[in-house]
Amino acid sequence: MLGREPNETELSHDLNSLNSANFSIEKRNQFIDEVLQKPGYDYRNWLIASTELLNGTDTADASLNIAIFTSLLSNTSFQSIWPVLEVEIHKLKLLRNIPAALEGDSLNIIGMHKRIVFNYFYDQINMGSSNFVTASFQNFLFRYPTEAELSNGISMVDGFNASLFLQTGHSKMDFIEVFFNSDNYFEGQVRALFTRYLFRQPNSAEMTSFSMQYKSNKDYGALQKRILTLDEYVGIK
Numbered sequence: 291m292l293g294r295e296p297n298e299t300e301l302s303h304d305l306n307s308l309n310s311a312n313f314s315i316e317k318r319n320q321f322i323d324e325v326l327q328k329p330g331y332d333y334r335n336w337l338i339a340s341t342e343l344l345n346g347t348d349t350a351d352a353s354l355n356i357a358i359f360t361s362l363l364s365n366t367s368f369q370s371i372w373p374v375l376e377v378e379i380h381k382l383k384l385l386r387n388i389p390a391a392l393e394g395d396s397l398n399i400i401g402m403h404k405r406i407v408f409n410y411f412y413d414q415i416n417m418g419s420s421n422f423v424t425a426s427f428q429n430f431l432f433r434y435p436t437e438a439e440l441s442n443g444i445s446m447v448d449g450f451n452a453s454l455f456l457q458t459g460h461s462k463m464d465f466i467e468v469f470f471n472s473d474n475y476f477e478g479q480v481r482a483l484f485t486r487y488l489f490r491q492p493n494s495a496e497m498t499s500f501s502m503q504y505k506s507n508k509d510y511g512a513l514q515k516r517i518l519t520l521d522e523y524v525g526i527k
Contacts, residue, residue, distance in 0.1 A: 291325050291514065293334045313526065318519040326511045332392035335399060335510070339406055343429055347411045352386035355410060381409040399479075399510040403430065404466050419447040422462075426469055431478040476505040479513065487517050 296304065304321055311317035325331065340347055359375045359382070362368045368375070384405050391397035397405075406412060407426060416425035423443035427435040435443060445452035446465045452458065455472040459465055469475060480500040484492045492500060504513045517523065 291334060292328060292330045293337065294330070313524055315519060318524065319515065322515040322518050326515070333389050336389045336392060336402065339402060343406050344411050345415060349386045349389065351411070352382045356382045356386070378410050385409045385411070398508055400470055400508060404470055408462070408466055419444045422447060423465070431474050432481055473501065473505065476501040479504060483514060483517055487523055
């Protein structure tokens with residue numbers, strides 16, 4: 291959750307605390323709550339996402355491209371695309387602000403994912419509407435879209451009226467809103483964390499319970515905590 295090992299003080303204190311309570315569920319919850327509040331937790335979530343989805347793009351990369359695009363706004367040779375550049379600059383500023391927004395609790399993981407797929411870098415990695423839709427499914431749902439999902443997704447991204455996951459839209463922003471509010475997205479996040487922490491897929495009952503709770507409360511930390519406090523993770527049978 292933090293991308294590091296505990297220091298000696300943390301290891302001794304937390305292990306003694308858990309052992310003294312015989313690894314009770316209450317003590318496990320308390321421990322994970324404490325980890326969630328430690329410095330580095332929010333940045334760790336950003337680092338994982340940027341590595342997996344943006345090929346390691348960081349805030350410095352965003353700043354560099356903002357500077358490049360901004361310089362073009364004073365070059366009349368590019369006047370015809372100034373409106374496009376201004377939009378791209380705005381999206382890159384939102385991308386660059388992700389770590390600070392996560393730490394300041396003005397952005398959740400769902401919002402982070404929306405920003406990650408809606409910027410210059412993601413578009414360069416997944417060029418074209420077909421690749422964008424396919425990558426979204428692969429990155430967050432861990433499967434390819436069906437023919438109908440791909441066709442309708444492309445149409446929506448390209449500005450035509452289309453339906454996806456029983457929701458309609460007619461723009462790339464509509465696609466993102468529909469996609470990241472779908473049951474499929476929340477199920478994908480459950481699947482990702484089960485794979486990361488338990489090295490297996492959730493069963494049907496787990497998928498329903500965990501994804502419904504996450505969709506209801508939008509609390510990514512609570513989803514992590516629920517998995518990390520399972521007897522299976524702790525090693526208790």
